[in-house]
Amino acid sequence: MAGIKFFTGGNFFMSSKYVAVIDQGTTSTRCILFSKNGRPIASNQMEHEQIFPNPGWVEHDAMEIWSRTQDVIRGVMSKAQITSENISAIGITNQRETTILWDKFTGKPIYNAIVWQCTRTQNFCEEWQKKPGWTQNDKGEGKVKNITGLLINPYFSGTKIRWILDNVPGAREKAEAGKLLFGNIDSWLIWNLTGGVNGGVHVTDVSNASRTLLMSIKNLEWDQEMLNELKIPRSILPEIKPSSYIYGYTTDAGPFGGKIPIAGDLGDQQAALFGQACLSEGEAKNTYGTGCFMLMNIGDKPIQSKNGLLTTAFYSREKNKCYYALEGSIAIAGAAVQWLRDNLKIIDAAPDTEYFASKVKDSGGIYFVPAFSGLFAPFWDMTARGSILGMTRYTRKEHLIRATLESICYQTRDVIEAMEKDSGKKLTALKVDGGAVINNLLMQLQANILGSEVIRPVVNEITALGVAYIAGLAVGFWKDEGDIRANWAIDKIFKCESTEQDREKNYNGWKKAVEKCKNWTN
Ligand code: ADP
DSSP: EEEEEEESOOOTEEEEEEEEEEEEEEEEEEEEEEOTTTTEEEEEEEEOOBOSSSSSSSEEEHHHHHHHHHHHHHHHHHHHHHHHEEEEEEEEOOHHHHHHHETTTTTSSSSSOOOOTTTTTTHHHHHHSOOOOOOOOSSOOOOOHHHHSSSSSSHHHHHHHHHHHSTTTTHHHHHHHEEEEEEEEEHHHHHHHTTTTTTOEEEHHHHHHSSSOOOOOTTTTTOOOHHHHHTTTGSSSEEEEEEEEEEOOOOTTSSOSSSSSEEEEEEHHHHHHHTTTTTTTTOOOEEEESSEEEEEEESSSOOSSSSSSSEEEEEEEEETTTEEEEEEEEEEEEEHHIIIIIOOOSSTTTTTHHHHHSSSOOOTTTEEEEEEBOOTTOOBTOOOOEEEEETTOOOOHHHHHHHHHHHHHHHHHHHHHHHHHHHOOOEEEEEEGGGGGGGGHHHHHHHHHSEEEEEEOOOOHHHHHHHHHHHHHHHHHSOSSHHHHHEEEEEEEEOOSSHHHHHHHHHHHHHHHHHHHHHOOO
């Protein structure tokens, strides 16, 4: 799918200045131009192929992603009738953890990109978990957590790099001879945009590096103990830089057709947190897409979670100074709605959930726990499986649809409760974004289940906006974080309409349902 969109009428592009963002996501790549008031002006989007070579394996063709990136850039520039002169800075935000190894002399990847969702290293991770000291004990402490803030899980880049080095013929020899480069999608695009084999810069930022399992969360450098354990040569790794920083310049021969500073780099969830202007400690956002990603700004200290959350770098604007986030990832959120549509076929399209779920006053006492691929945060039980509990002959499809929407909200509450325990702070309002937040009933149910306000902002390109800000701040396009707060505007606030008694009774039912699903495939 390709689509060029203009968000405003009139042809006033030629004299203006913009920040251009490349938003390289799991299913598509977009280029979006942002104006000074933080509004998207024009965008262009193209999808790329999802490659599934074996059950549970997910790959992308990194050359196709580079090619789509060039296409969307050229498309948006030509439609908006602008040149590189109109662009003050470029920001890059990306699907995180996805892993590419390429030959630095030919510029060609030696294997497809291994995508964040890919579970091919599950067995490796299970073996690693058995090694004493590496995985968390009952107190949530272990070497991997202490060093990286993460868990042993195929989700992160480290074991994917190891897989390529062990399984692609000649890969390890090439790596040891200094011929290979590793990067997540951000590094791959920056290297190509700054000249590739002709002097491309090999860099990443702290937010992306913090998802590799290889960076020390405390000193923001590659950690030798992790590299040794995973047998990854340091020479293949990019240099870790701040997120708001001039990494290099695009080339005349590249898709922008001129020299523009690449000045921002942020992983997609961190970019959404920044775009939501969650710039003070304790502020949090939840993104409702295929899964849910909830992040809370925890300030400049990497607090370790004792409650099943990840500690991750949020962003950095100067060397050795970093802001951190606690993250709760939920694997199945909007994907449960897709399951109602594609597998049960009880809705035709995702928005139908709002219509059917509003036909009943509640979910008729049922709970749907969509643990299709286990439970992620805060439980991390990969043996849990999806279940519908509490059904009677009274149960109708409307109840199940409503229970599906509620399951997204209950999972979010589970993560928020963990965040509140870790941070010692009570969340009074939740900022939301992502494809599913257009569902007003979902948002109302979320407010009722949380007992707090849910705030939906005006701009829905929040992720891209976040890295536009990060890039714009590096070149003075925006002055300071005050500009960012001033640009953030509310579309709608959903206020809690439930009583505390009902809320807690219903949530206790959910907790009981979750317990029933755990430890299923063992
Ligand atoms: P991603 O970035 O993960 O691909 P998006 O942010 O584009 O996801 O959101 C798409 C997800 O949101 C899909 O899983 C879809 O089922 C869900 N979704 C989209 N619209 C609605 C809606 N109106 N109600 C409920 N879920 C929705």
